[in-house]
Amino acid sequence: MELFLADLTLEDIAKQTGVSRSTVSRVVNNHPNVRDDVRKRVLEVIQITGYQPNAAARTLASQRSWTLGFVLPLSVSFFFTDPFFSHLTKGIIQACNQHNYTLALFLADTKEDEKQIIARISRKGLLDGVLVQAGHHGDQQIVGALIDADMPQVIIGRPFRSDNVNYVDTDNFSGSHNAVTHLIQLGHKRIGTVTGPLESTVGLDRKAGYIKALSECGYKVEDALIVEGDFTETGGYSAMKNMLPAKPDAVFVASDTMTIGAIRAAREAELNVPDDIAFVSFDDEAIAKISDVQLTTIRQPVEQLGITALELLIDVIKNGTNPPRHIIMDTELVIRDSCGAKQFSPQLTFSENKLT
């Protein structure tokens, strides 16, 4: 139980204990060079009184806030509710807890917000560093402001200009390359793709992997089989609608969420999945497993991506951006039902999945 509910200061504890403010500070911050019995006495009083150092005062004096920012620019605002971000956030917070940082979340909903946020995050005394989700053309302004303000930052998602910035990303290129290669090996001939937004590096990289895989195997790349999506379910639906006239027999869709929409469109056209049309997607979010046709998909380690980004950020705060570091994380092909592989080669199945 606490004896004092009033706001205590270092000075108060010092008086109670009969030592100086400095000594109490040393105890609180676990510095060496405090006599054991003194430390014990001080700790006791802190314990009893429930003293907690004032965060603002500490930040002001030490120039460290122990708070990190996670910024979601306008460009991701409208698919913020995609589970991708929950998982990313979860990883980031986990790492924050581990390293005793507090996380501040910034989400721009309007152009106006974004300006406000840029001002807020570049201000001194609030954040020690910033994680920014940025792989979109429009995100350069935030990145630039952060550099100007000399704020340590790590970017999540390969940015368009990657010189002199740290970033962490999934290996989108090789991931989609694997996805499409898998479809080719299954014998599909007309393989289409629903891409992500093409003003983003994710969208571009996943598309590039698709093209590379086709080219490698001597397939020709057909414009009608490439439709741009926007990472939403309805986006996937309409993209698929648009592609259908080109008669694809398999499609690589750049996200699970879009795949759900794409499958809906395929079914409306009386196509059976995976018999008439096969799908491989990207992400391996929960929906991939709970969809009625379980999705074959490229798993990316989202939570780990968040953890890695945060730990890199801490490193950057400590050691600076010299040289800038880039971390690319591996993906993994998870075979389920939507690609039809199991019908041909049951030995590929995973124990977690069974044929229905």
Added chain:
Amino acid sequence: MELFLADLTLEDIAKQTGVSRSTVSRVVNNHPNVRDDVRKRVLEVIQITGYQPNAAARTLASQRSWTLGFVLPLSVSFFFTDPFFSHLTKGIIQACNQHNYTLALFLADTKEDEKQIIARISRKGLLDGVLVQAGHHGDQQIVGALIDADMPQVIIGRPFRSDNVNYVDTDNFSGSHNAVTHLIQLGHKRIGTVTGPLESTVGLDRKAGYIKALSECGYKVEDALIVEGDFTETGGYSAMKNMLPAKPDAVFVASDTMTIGAIRAAREAELNVPDDIAFVSFDDEAIAKISDVQLTTIRQPVEQLGITALELLIDVIKNGTNPPRHIIMDTELVIRDSCGAKQFSPQLTFSENKLT
């Protein structure tokens, strides 16, 4: 363009402008009683230099951090990735942006984390107030600590002990009451329920609405038709498996996510949805519409819940908790395919849904 990249202080701006620190402070904080020409001159220098007041210094001097916390206790940790939280968070952040607050996010992943977090959020100088997701027995400790620390708080979800605390919640009771009544009106005789966790008020309230609706119509409440779930898809799946032997012809499931699992279980038992077994669920998250059987569900205004909670918090910070305020938000029944209503009474259909 900024002239100075170095860290500016009020004093610097004062010197540049030839006025005192106090005057610059007045300009920055938009106080009256500054001569127009002086204000203009100061503003110009601020503009040119890109001066931003130091957040920590300001917080220390004014005892206001303009930062609010959003706390997710251990009890919600394992379904944090449910879209419910994304939407809630989105609403909260929107309101924060609007009112110029920064949001700090706290998520406890372990008991240890939770202790850490309690210490962190009750410390002075970090947060002006806190939003806590708490409707679980285990959450009382956080609420208590916050009261002890005299930290303004608003609870999201009716807490077990609601005396002297402010909270915002969905009307879970009347929502589930409506859901079950709808099923009764459709002529179902053996209506079961997959509840939420029963150590939470959400779980309890939704179950209570179910029981009330049955009782009102003279149905008897059968234990075998009430199975506890945990708000996850697999939880819904196993709950349903357990209920199946009792031969329900309709089920009210306490969340969309669980419903997906429940439907999976029903289908494994060769039951057709909604012909053999009807479902009504709760939430109206995205999954309700993109599931292959679109879900009839109770829509709750999650984003608005977040906004409301945050605005209440701001009010509490300004005016204190006297008297404590409780806000209950209305729900709405959204009829789609899983309840089978459309087959009986097409006039109930919504334009957004069509029969397949």
Added chain:
DNA sequence: TTAGGTATTGAGAGCGCTCCCAAAAGAATG
């Protein structure tokens, strides 16, 4: 016992801002 060294402690000067109060400047009045 004393010199020399090391471990422990306290004082003081900030960190950069807010906010009160008194001084200065300007307006209004007789």
Added chain:
DNA sequence: CATTCTTTTGGGAGCGCTCTCAATACCTAA
């Protein structure tokens, strides 16, 4: 033009902490 009142300005004292530096206490060995 003096007097009073109002508006504008500057000085100073914090806010509660950290961190350097000098002072003191303690320990060792000669």
